[in-house]
Amino acid sequence: MKLNSNIPEGPLADKWTNYRGKMNLVAPNNKRRIDIIVVGTGLAGASAAATLAELGYNVSAFTFHDSPRRAHSIAAQGGINAAKNYQNDGDSVYRLFYDTIKGGDYRSREANVHRLAEASRSIIDQCVAQGVPFAREYGGLLANRSFGGVQVSRTFYARGQTGQQLLLGAYQALSRQIATGNVKMYNRHEMLDLVMVDGKARGIIARNLLTGKLERHAAHCVVLATGGYGNVFYLSTNAMGSNVTAGWRAVKRGALMANPCYTQIHPTCIPVSGEYQSKLTLMSESLRNDGRVWVPKNMDDVMAIREGRKTGNDIPEEDRDYYLERRYPAFGNLVPRDVASRAAKTACDEGRGVNQTGLAVFLDFAAAIERYGKAEAHTQGLHNPDKGTITRLGEEVVKAKYGNLFQMYEKITGENPYKLPMKIYPAVHYTMGGLWVDYNLETNVPGLFCLGEANFSDHGANRLGASALMQGLADGYFVIPYTIGQFLSKEIRTPKISSDLPEFEAAENATKERVEKLINIKGNQSVESFHRRLGKIMWEYCGMSRNAEGLKKGRQMIRELRAEFWRDVFVPGTADEFNPELEKACRVADFLELGEVMMVDALDRNESCGGHFREEYRSEEGEAARNDADYTYVAAWEWNDEQPILHKEELVFENVELKTRSYK
């Protein structure tokens, strides 16, 4: 299969503008006659559904949640990047583009990333107009902060709840279109198959989760905006319901899964505390603006902390190893996520982890509290303030910036992070891989589009902080509304697609069979137990660091687990009712296949890049060693039960010189 990225000709900075100017359009009278299915209503899906409906298309939108407002975009904390240069600190579209390409370890498409950087500015304008209450300065203008892997302040935020506010903006825009009737909203519906007619995506089979009924929905094209698949690791910062099923069903119908092994492990999460644990909680990267990461230098101190004889506060300054500041002086605590995560792993592998499991490092705000306290005292005209006053004032400043995060930390751990340094450890957070799409965000299946985290296109091998919200909204508000016309302009003579076509009947029957099969196994092990075992295999062999031997072993273990699942899983209840265990079973069944492809992809990529760290490929200093000569390609996998088939898209860099990524 030849993968054509369909990147327009011309200079990088003009590609999108020129392409947009010459794109095929669908006239308003024809838009009214065209049906579009949007699956997933998070940032990407809701913004796409709303915008497509505003343009006049007939949109049907689907979510498995009880309301679009529950999508996991809502949990994004830190912020959204935009090349506004409001801070006058040298930011520009090019710099955002360059940072993203470099942050992604030179494994993303130049043209897509540049378009993303261009769209970033309009996103902020759009969100402000919708009433998103971004943080502001005293002069009433928008405030910014800095995130990992960059040296400018370009991150817009709404306290620690930026995702919530942006999602509510998109949800409200979507609600407005639902009210007009331009969007027909299907809550509590889960897509369980993609329907192809004459080689084009023409509909879906969805299960009404309240009644269990399988429904056929037909349209001229299908847009998937179904998020990431981090839950393949069982423990992740994803919501419990986040899953790969919609995307994976498309893969089973011929779509390609690109770079599935690129997983982002976020450095600052609350460490695992027990076997019963169901999910991990992120502490926003914005905390690294002010928090300093460290572990003790001496093993005596490590042991004393683990045994509760000492706390972090008892360790004198000279006995602390601020390892990020030591190893990466240029970026310090604000190195990109993959670098920070690996460094935490290294510190813990050396035995210097600071909790009972040995899998935690400190994130310490004492220095920031003192610094802010002194500045605040100065502002208030207090001369020679005592230590107590400085601490009190400093804590107030920190509270204003990160209050809700500190509160969340205290609720979960029972420790007060103003007084004791936080304990953090990396956890699975985001998946850069996803369905392969071209410049139009169209997959290799004609008429099937994919947006947001569900596609692979913009973040390469590592995503920079505050870029997920940017990409979701860029795709939904400012890319797909244009690019979908390239496909639909050829469909204006296509009459309404009938869901009575034999292809729909066949897909419905196949789905029914699969669901009933799961119910009828009536084995002895719960869905949850399989999911947990899968997660352990993934984390052990395809987690923060990987090696060929482990990947081969892991793959074999997954295949065995999958066979066991289909032999011995127990799904209570029936298929014809509200049955959350059945929903979970369908999702875990797909994770069991995806996990194997991730292993295969990680094994194929004999280099270390971004979130993909192969132990065999590292520099003398232990940093990731890329192999540009052999692996500057997108690995797009076609499903095959025996051996997934690799299709390559070579990445061409015309504007950026491939360098060893250095944050030193």
Add this chain to the structure above:
Amino acid sequence: MKLNLKVWRQRSNNDKGAFATYQVEANEHMSFLEMLDVLNEQLIAKKETPVAFEHDCREGICGACSMVINGRPHGPQQGTTTCQLHMRAFEDGDTIFIEPFRARAFPVVKDLVVDRSGFDRIIQSGGFVSVNTGQAQDGNAIPIEKDLAGEAFDAATCIGCGACVAACPNGAAMLFTSAKVTHLGLLPQGKVEHSKRVLSMVKAMDEEGFGMCSNVGACSVECPKEISLENIARMNRDYIGASLASDKTV
């Protein structure tokens, strides 16, 4: 810790529900939902039907989790969703009553799951700014006073969980609705359609079968995001203003 659970079980909205009693072994580091996971694993091991409950992000922001614990929506802790409630808030040997959010406008789906789609329809009636994609001016074109933006934000933090409705003896959705009215009404971008918005959202709220407000204040006390009662006062004032001073009808 050993716990006695009295859990509301109800097959569907048309079936009669009742409390069922279960014993579960938990530890203080578990979240409340993880404790229920343990219960469900026990039930599944005995081939019984697990307890249906809603949950998703488990970080206190999606608004999915929704149960009434010992008579209080989201349980005993101030400003905390059920998913953020940890078992250290309970004692060994405690008996815990777990029920769904109860309100006329929230019919039970199954066990602890209720239908809160009425909230969506209230938002659809006007909880937005009518601006199409691409029509916006520069984000910094209209300065907004920092404190005002903060006040709008405080109202906007509502997670749409419905605890306010469950807490209210009248099953009113005033806190939810007024939070959205306030969030948008305070900002210059939302001011333009403010009168129309407040009229249509109040109307939608009534049509969904939510009750009237009698200033009990339980909604704000139980709100996991601690949304202020002031929002209700503001909405009442603005509603009267819009009804009297404008010829708008909705």
